[in-house]
Amino acid sequence: MTLHQKIFALFVGIGVFVVILEMVRSKKLEEEYSFLWLIVGLGIVVLVLWEGLLKWLTDLIGATAQTTTIFIFGLVILILINLHFSIKITKLSKQVKEITQLVAILRINDIEKR
Amino acid sequence: MSLKSEGKFVVIVPAYNESGRIASTIAGIRKFSEANIIVVSDGSLDNTADEARQSGAVVIELSFNLGYGAALQTGFKYALKKGYQFAIQMDADGQHDPAAIPALIEPVLKQEADVTIGSRFLGKNEYKSPFFRRAGIIFFAFIASLLTGKKVTDPTSGFQALNRKVMELYASDEYPVDYPDADVIIMLHRRGLRFIEVPVTMKRVIGKVSMHSGLRPFYYTFKMLLSIFVTLLRGKGGGRI
Numbered sequence: 001m002t003l004h005q006k007i008f009a010l011f012v013g014i015g016v017f018v019v020i021l022e023m024v025r026s027k028k029l030e031e032e033y034s035f036l037w038l039i040v041g042l043g044i045v046v047l048v049l050w051e052g053l054l055k056w057l058t059d060l061i062g063a064t065a066q067t068t069t070i071f072i073f074g075l076v077i078l079i080l081i082n083l084h085f086s087i088k089i090t091k092l093s094k095q096v097k098e099i100t101q102l103v104a105i106l107r108i109n110d111i112e113k114r
Numbered sequence: 115m116s117l118k119s120e121g122k123f124v125v126i127v128p129a130y131n132e133s134g135r136i137a138s139t140i141a142g143i144r145k146f147s148e149a150n151i152i153v154v155s156d157g158s159l160d161n162t163a164d165e166a167r168q169s170g171a172v173v174i175e176l177s178f179n180l181g182y183g184a185a186l187q188t189g190f191k192y193a194l195k196k197g198y199q200f201a202i203q204m205d206a207d208g209q210h211d212p213a214a215i216p217a218l219i220e221p222v223l224k225q226e227a228d229v230t231i232g233s234r235f236l237g238k239n240e241y242k243s244p245f246f247r248r249a250g251i252i253f254f255a256f257i258a259s260l261l262t263g264k265k266v267t268d269p270t271s272g273f274q275a276l277n278r279k280v281m282e283l284y285a286s287d288e289y290p291v292d293y294p295d296a297d298v299i300i301m302l303h304r305r306g307l308r309f310i311e312v313p314v315t316m317k318r319v320i321g322k323v324s325m326h327s328g329l330r331p332f333y334y335t336f337k338m339l340l341s342i343f344v345t346l347l348r349g350k351g352g353g354r355i
Binding site: 094097100101103104105107108 | 154172173174175176177178180184187188191192195287291
């Protein structure tokens with residue numbers, strides 16, 4: 001990686017890390033949801049600074065450019081984050097359904113008693 | 115057995131924006147049965163709930179639209195809670211002819227079946243459906259027949275009579291929230307629940323947007339295939355962790 005590329009990648013990695021940390025601090029983001037995001041930021045920084053690891057990973061996945069490895073790393077984590085959200089949404093939908101049904105049934109008992 | 119005096123079953127009618135139709139549907143049911151009627155208004159934006167209440171039905175009002183399956187399921191949960199042993203499920207829009215209610219409930223009351231499914235394609239019937247809809251029904255009827263080893267002609271039918279065992283399955287997490295179809299029939303079969311089809315009359319409802327319009331058939335076909343596939347993967351006991 002050229003110095004130019006390194007500076008840019010470090011800038012992005014540290015930026016993501018700091019922004020997410022600040023969001024957790026101000027309670028805009030739950031710790032649970034911040035975990036994978038923090039890994040994105042931290043991972044990019046580690047890969048940029050630890051050149052041996054980046055080179056090893058690049059050879060492992062068969063990429064030609066080291067920037068590709070960083071790019072793929074980010075992409076994979078983003079996919080995982082989205083999957084995590086899909087699972088959460090499924091669970092939340094189910095819970096909303098259950099609550100809505102329960103409220104409707106309780107409400108009718110209320111009307112019957114009156 | 116006189117069905118008129120049969121009070122132990124309940125008729126569950128999921129309804130979404132059926133103002134103007136719901137009252138006549140309820141009146142129709144009354145002609146053939148004295149069973150209690152539960153209307154589940156699925157977040158209707160019109161007067162469906164009020165009209166149903168004025169017609170003397172018990173009305174369960176969902177705060178917002180949850181989908182056909184989830185609305186129906188609410189009715190089953192309520193019926194189970196109230197201790198009903200048998201239930202009829204039927205659409206609110208007048209598509210299902212209530213004259214079939216006695217024929218549907220009889221095999222279930224006599225314990226010849228756990229659930230009866232009203233088929234518009236059995237016997238003499240003049241139900242005309244759009245080509246793609248018909249093709250979809252034939253396709254899934256074929257899959258359901260293949261996997262259950264029984265003749266299934268109308269897996270989409272929402273006109274059914276069922277006993278408490280089936281109600282418990284329908285009230286569980288296994289039941290789809292959108293459109294129960296062949297997947298539910300396969301689920302019934304794999305649980306060892308006995309189902310039979312009974313010929314019924316269905317009418318096409320005029321002036322109503324079908325719940326299977328636009329791009330939905332494509333999504334629906336895909337969803338149903340996936341649903342059937344995972345139903346098979348889950349094994350006989352349901353096998354949910």
